[in-house]
Amino acid sequence: xxxxxxxxxxxxxxxxxxxxxxxxxxxxxxxxxxxxxxxxxxxxxxxxxxxxxxxxxxxxxxxxxxxxxxxxxxxxxxxxxxxxxxxxxxxxxxxxxxxxxxxxxxxxxxxxxxxxxxxxxxxxxxxxxxxxxxxxxxxxxxxxxxxxxxxxxxxxxxxxxxxxxxxxxxxxxxxxxxxxxxxxxxxxxxxxxxxxxxxxxxxxxxxxxxxxxxxxxxxxxxxxxxxxxxxxxxxxxxxxxxxx
Numbered sequence: 001x002x003x004x005x006x007x008x009x010x011x012x013x014x015x016x017x018x019x020x021x022x023x024x025x026x027x028x029x030x031x032x033x034x035x036x037x038x039x040x041x042x043x044x045x046x047x048x049x050x051x052x053x054x055x056x057x058x059x060x061x062x063x064x065x066x067x068x069x070x071x072x073x074x075x076x077x078x079x080x081x082x083x084x085x086x087x088x089x090x091x092x093x094x095x096x097x098x099x100x101x102x103x104x105x106x107x108x109x110x111x112x113x114x115x116x117x118x119x120x121x122x123x124x125x126x127x128x129x130x131x132x133x134x135x136x137x138x139x140x141x142x143x144x145x146x147x148x149x150x151x152x153x154x155x156x157x158x159x160x161x162x163x164x165x166x167x168x169x170x171x172x173x174x175x176x177x178x179x180x181x182x183x184x185x186x187x188x189x190x191x192x193x194x195x196x197x198x199x200x201x202x203x204x205x206x207x208x209x210x211x212x213x214x215x216x217x218x219x220x221x222x223x224x225x226x227x228x229x230x231x232x233x234x235x236x237x238x239x240x241x242x243x244x
Contacts, residue, residue, distance in 0.1 A: 006137040008157055010061040015043065016073050017065075026138065026156040027062065028131065029165045030055055033156075034064040036168030038207045040195035042102065044072045047171040102194065109239075110178050110202035117148035118226070118234050121183060122207060128153040141166035145180040159186035160195070167199040177201035181224070188225070190214050197221050210237060 009027040013020050013034055019241050020043075025033060025117075034053055038044045042120055054066040068076075076097035079099075081172035125142055132138040133186070141162040143152040168178050181203035184192060188206035193214050196204045210218070210225060218225035218238035225238035 004135040006131070006135040006157055011064060011196070012061065013037065013064045013066060015066050015068050015076055018077075020076070023158075023161070025158065026131070027160050029154055029169065030062055030064060031167030032123060032154060032165040032172060033159075033161060034066055034168065035171055036166065036195075036199075037161075037162035038066060038068070040164055040167055040198050041170065042198060043076050043083075044068055103192065104197045104217075104221055106220075107200070107202060108178070108195060109222045110224065111206075112224055112226070112236065113181050113203055114148070115146055115234070117181075118205065118228060121205070121228055122230070124150055125153070125183065125207075129155055131155045138162075140185045142183050143170060143177070143180055144173065144183060145175075149173065151180070157185060160191055161194055162186075163195050167195060167201075170201075171226070172200065181205055181226075183228075187211075188214055188227070190217060193217050193223060193225075197223055205234075 007027050008024055011025045011030060012022045031053055035050060043145055044050060049069040049072045050066060051069065054065045056063040056065065108115045125140055129138065130141060131141050132140065132155060138155045139158060139159040139162040140153055140155045142150050143166060145151045152166060152169045154162055154169055156162040156165060166182060177200045182196060182201045183205040187208040188209065188210035190213050205226045205228055207228055209227050215225060215237045219240055223238060227235045227237060229235065
Protein backbone atom coordinates (compact mmCIF):
# COMPACT_ATOMS: atom_id res chain seq x y z
CA UNK A 1 0.00 0.00 0.00
CA UNK A 2 1.35 3.43 -0.94
CA UNK A 3 1.85 5.77 2.01
CA UNK A 4 0.29 9.24 1.85
CA UNK A 5 2.90 11.98 2.02
CA UNK A 6 2.62 15.60 3.11
CA UNK A 7 2.40 18.06 0.21
CA UNK A 8 4.95 20.84 -0.23
CA UNK A 9 5.28 23.76 -2.61
CA UNK A 10 7.29 26.92 -3.17
CA UNK A 11 5.49 30.18 -2.42
CA UNK A 12 6.90 33.49 -3.61
CA UNK A 13 5.57 36.63 -1.90
CA UNK A 14 5.80 40.06 -3.49
CA UNK A 15 4.68 43.41 -2.12
CA UNK A 16 3.47 46.10 -4.50
CA UNK A 17 5.19 44.31 -7.36
CA UNK A 18 8.57 43.78 -5.68
CA UNK A 19 9.63 40.23 -4.80
CA UNK A 20 10.37 39.74 -1.11
CA UNK A 21 10.74 36.07 -0.16
CA UNK A 22 10.31 32.50 -1.35
CA UNK A 23 9.34 29.85 1.19
CA UNK A 24 8.50 26.18 1.19
CA UNK A 25 5.03 25.64 2.61
CA UNK A 26 2.11 23.24 2.62
CA UNK A 27 -0.22 24.29 -0.21
CA UNK A 28 -3.25 24.99 1.97
CA UNK A 29 -4.51 28.24 3.51
CA UNK A 30 -1.93 30.19 1.50
CA UNK A 31 -3.86 33.44 1.81
CA UNK A 32 -3.86 33.05 5.59
CA UNK A 33 -0.11 32.44 5.43
CA UNK A 34 0.60 35.51 3.29
CA UNK A 35 -1.37 37.76 5.64
CA UNK A 36 -0.01 36.20 8.82
CA UNK A 37 3.58 36.29 7.57
CA UNK A 38 3.16 39.95 6.61
CA UNK A 39 2.05 40.82 10.14
CA UNK A 40 4.46 38.61 12.07
CA UNK A 41 7.41 39.85 10.01
CA UNK A 42 6.50 43.44 10.88
CA UNK A 43 5.67 44.37 7.27
CA UNK A 44 2.10 45.38 8.08
CA UNK A 45 0.50 46.56 11.33
CA UNK A 46 -2.92 45.04 10.70
CA UNK A 47 -5.35 43.67 8.15
CA UNK A 48 -6.27 47.21 7.03
CA UNK A 49 -2.76 47.54 5.55
CA UNK A 50 -3.57 44.78 3.03
CA UNK A 51 -5.37 46.32 0.06
CA UNK A 52 -5.38 43.26 -2.20
CA UNK A 53 -3.98 39.72 -2.30
CA UNK A 54 -3.87 37.51 -5.36
CA UNK A 55 -2.68 33.90 -5.49
CA UNK A 56 -1.35 32.61 -8.81
CA UNK A 57 -0.36 29.00 -9.40
CA UNK A 58 2.43 28.06 -11.81
CA UNK A 59 2.97 24.30 -11.83
CA UNK A 60 4.16 23.21 -8.40
CA UNK A 61 4.78 26.78 -7.27
CA UNK A 62 2.55 29.63 -6.12
CA UNK A 63 2.90 33.39 -6.23
CA UNK A 64 1.24 35.65 -3.65
CA UNK A 65 0.96 39.21 -4.96
CA UNK A 66 0.15 41.46 -2.02
CA UNK A 67 -0.77 45.13 -2.32
CA UNK A 68 -0.08 46.97 0.92
CA UNK A 69 -0.50 50.51 2.22
CA UNK A 70 2.11 53.01 1.10
CA UNK A 71 3.43 53.61 4.63
CA UNK A 72 3.95 49.85 5.13
CA UNK A 73 5.66 49.60 1.75
CA UNK A 74 7.94 52.53 2.53
CA UNK A 75 8.98 50.86 5.79
CA UNK A 76 9.66 47.60 3.97
CA UNK A 77 11.82 49.34 1.37
CA UNK A 78 13.77 51.11 4.12
CA UNK A 79 14.49 47.80 5.87
CA UNK A 80 15.57 46.23 2.58
CA UNK A 81 17.88 49.17 1.95
CA UNK A 82 19.53 48.71 5.35
CA UNK A 83 20.02 44.97 4.81
CA UNK A 84 21.59 45.68 1.42
CA UNK A 85 24.24 47.93 3.02
CA UNK A 86 27.93 47.38 2.57
CA UNK A 87 29.12 44.23 4.31
CA UNK A 88 32.43 45.96 5.01
CA UNK A 89 30.92 48.65 7.24
CA UNK A 90 28.90 46.28 9.41
CA UNK A 91 25.51 47.84 8.62
CA UNK A 92 24.22 44.56 7.26
CA UNK A 93 25.09 42.72 10.46
CA UNK A 94 23.49 45.36 12.66
CA UNK A 95 20.28 45.33 10.60
CA UNK A 96 20.15 41.54 10.66
CA UNK A 97 20.55 41.51 14.45
CA UNK A 98 17.75 44.05 14.78
CA UNK A 99 15.52 41.71 12.81
CA UNK A 100 16.53 38.69 14.91
CA UNK A 101 16.09 40.59 18.21
CA UNK A 102 13.50 43.25 17.33
CA UNK A 103 11.90 45.90 19.51
CA UNK A 104 8.44 44.57 20.36
CA UNK A 105 5.52 46.24 22.08
CA UNK A 106 4.79 45.00 25.59
CA UNK A 107 1.42 43.25 25.73
CA UNK A 108 -1.42 44.12 28.06
CA UNK A 109 -1.44 41.27 30.60
CA UNK A 110 -4.28 38.75 30.31
CA UNK A 111 -5.30 36.04 32.80
CA UNK A 112 -3.92 32.56 32.41
CA UNK A 113 -6.41 30.18 30.76
CA UNK A 114 -8.44 27.92 33.06
CA UNK A 115 -6.84 24.54 33.65
CA UNK A 116 -9.91 22.89 32.12
CA UNK A 117 -9.12 24.50 28.77
CA UNK A 118 -5.77 22.67 28.71
CA UNK A 119 -7.32 19.30 29.58
CA UNK A 120 -6.62 16.71 26.86
CA UNK A 121 -5.43 19.49 24.58
CA UNK A 122 -2.93 17.21 22.85
CA UNK A 123 -5.69 14.80 21.92
CA UNK A 124 -8.02 17.57 20.82
CA UNK A 125 -5.34 19.11 18.60
CA UNK A 126 -4.68 15.71 17.04
CA UNK A 127 -8.38 15.41 16.23
CA UNK A 128 -8.39 18.90 14.69
CA UNK A 129 -5.40 18.12 12.45
CA UNK A 130 -7.28 17.05 9.35
CA UNK A 131 -4.19 16.93 7.09
CA UNK A 132 -1.93 15.16 9.57
CA UNK A 133 -4.43 12.33 9.98
CA UNK A 134 -3.72 11.35 6.38
CA UNK A 135 -0.03 12.06 5.97
CA UNK A 136 1.60 13.03 9.28
CA UNK A 137 4.78 15.15 9.23
CA UNK A 138 2.83 18.35 9.82
CA UNK A 139 2.98 20.94 12.56
CA UNK A 140 -0.18 22.60 13.81
CA UNK A 141 -1.15 25.89 15.42
CA UNK A 142 -4.61 26.23 16.93
CA UNK A 143 -6.62 28.99 18.56
CA UNK A 144 -8.66 28.07 21.62
CA UNK A 145 -11.36 30.61 22.45
CA UNK A 146 -12.67 31.80 25.82
CA UNK A 147 -14.97 28.79 26.13
CA UNK A 148 -12.11 26.32 25.64
CA UNK A 149 -13.21 25.42 22.11
CA UNK A 150 -10.68 25.02 19.29
CA UNK A 151 -11.92 27.68 16.87
CA UNK A 152 -9.13 27.51 14.29
CA UNK A 153 -6.51 24.98 13.27
CA UNK A 154 -3.84 25.54 10.65
CA UNK A 155 -1.25 22.98 9.56
CA UNK A 156 2.04 23.17 7.70
CA UNK A 157 5.34 21.39 7.15
CA UNK A 158 6.99 24.34 8.92
CA UNK A 159 6.26 25.25 12.53
CA UNK A 160 6.68 28.96 11.79
CA UNK A 161 4.40 28.65 8.79
CA UNK A 162 1.65 27.00 10.83
CA UNK A 163 1.61 29.88 13.30
CA UNK A 164 1.67 32.44 10.48
CA UNK A 165 -1.34 30.72 8.92
CA UNK A 166 -3.16 30.83 12.26
CA UNK A 167 -2.37 34.55 12.66
CA UNK A 168 -3.68 35.23 9.17
CA UNK A 169 -6.86 33.30 9.94
CA UNK A 170 -7.35 35.27 13.17
CA UNK A 171 -7.05 38.52 11.24
CA UNK A 172 -9.33 37.31 8.47
CA UNK A 173 -12.06 36.29 10.90
CA UNK A 174 -11.65 39.34 13.11
CA UNK A 175 -10.86 37.31 16.22
CA UNK A 176 -9.01 38.91 19.14
CA UNK A 177 -5.92 36.85 19.93
CA UNK A 178 -5.96 38.02 23.54
CA UNK A 179 -9.39 36.45 24.15
CA UNK A 180 -8.24 32.85 24.29
CA UNK A 181 -4.86 31.31 23.52
CA UNK A 182 -2.78 29.89 20.71
CA UNK A 183 -1.16 26.47 20.96
CA UNK A 184 1.65 25.09 18.82
CA UNK A 185 2.72 21.48 18.46
CA UNK A 186 6.39 22.32 18.04
CA UNK A 187 9.35 23.50 20.08
CA UNK A 188 8.77 27.08 21.19
CA UNK A 189 11.69 29.21 20.03
CA UNK A 190 12.09 32.96 20.03
CA UNK A 191 10.73 33.47 16.52
CA UNK A 192 7.38 31.99 17.53
CA UNK A 193 7.27 34.39 20.46
CA UNK A 194 7.93 37.33 18.08
CA UNK A 195 5.00 36.25 15.94
CA UNK A 196 2.63 35.82 18.89
CA UNK A 197 3.48 39.20 20.42
CA UNK A 198 3.15 41.05 17.10
CA UNK A 199 -0.24 39.39 16.57
CA UNK A 200 -1.46 40.44 20.03
CA UNK A 201 -1.84 36.86 21.23
CA UNK A 202 -1.85 37.00 25.03
CA UNK A 203 -1.10 33.35 25.82
CA UNK A 204 1.03 30.84 23.93
CA UNK A 205 0.95 27.14 24.79
CA UNK A 206 3.55 24.77 23.35
CA UNK A 207 3.61 20.99 23.38
CA UNK A 208 7.41 21.07 23.53
CA UNK A 209 9.56 22.97 26.01
CA UNK A 210 10.54 26.59 25.29
CA UNK A 211 14.11 27.84 25.18
CA UNK A 212 15.50 29.93 28.03
CA UNK A 213 15.68 33.02 25.80
CA UNK A 214 12.02 32.57 24.85
CA UNK A 215 11.05 32.43 28.53
CA UNK A 216 13.03 35.59 29.23
CA UNK A 217 11.39 37.48 26.37
CA UNK A 218 7.92 36.19 27.28
CA UNK A 219 8.25 37.59 30.81
CA UNK A 220 9.67 40.84 29.47
CA UNK A 221 6.77 41.28 27.03
CA UNK A 222 4.02 39.95 29.34
CA UNK A 223 3.15 37.01 27.15
CA UNK A 224 1.77 34.07 29.10
CA UNK A 225 3.91 31.06 28.16
CA UNK A 226 2.85 27.53 29.07
CA UNK A 227 4.44 24.17 28.29
CA UNK A 228 2.14 21.17 28.14
CA UNK A 229 4.29 18.06 28.71
CA UNK A 230 3.18 14.57 27.69
CA UNK A 231 2.67 13.09 31.14
CA UNK A 232 3.01 15.98 33.60
CA UNK A 233 0.85 18.94 34.64
CA UNK A 234 1.15 22.16 32.60
CA UNK A 235 4.23 24.25 33.39
CA UNK A 236 3.75 28.01 33.48
CA UNK A 237 7.00 29.76 32.53
CA UNK A 238 5.57 33.26 32.15
CA UNK A 239 4.56 35.09 34.20
CA UNK A 240 7.38 34.03 36.49
CA UNK A 241 6.34 31.57 39.20
CA UNK A 242 5.70 33.20 42.58
CA UNK A 243 8.44 32.80 45.15
CA UNK A 244 7.66 30.16 47.77
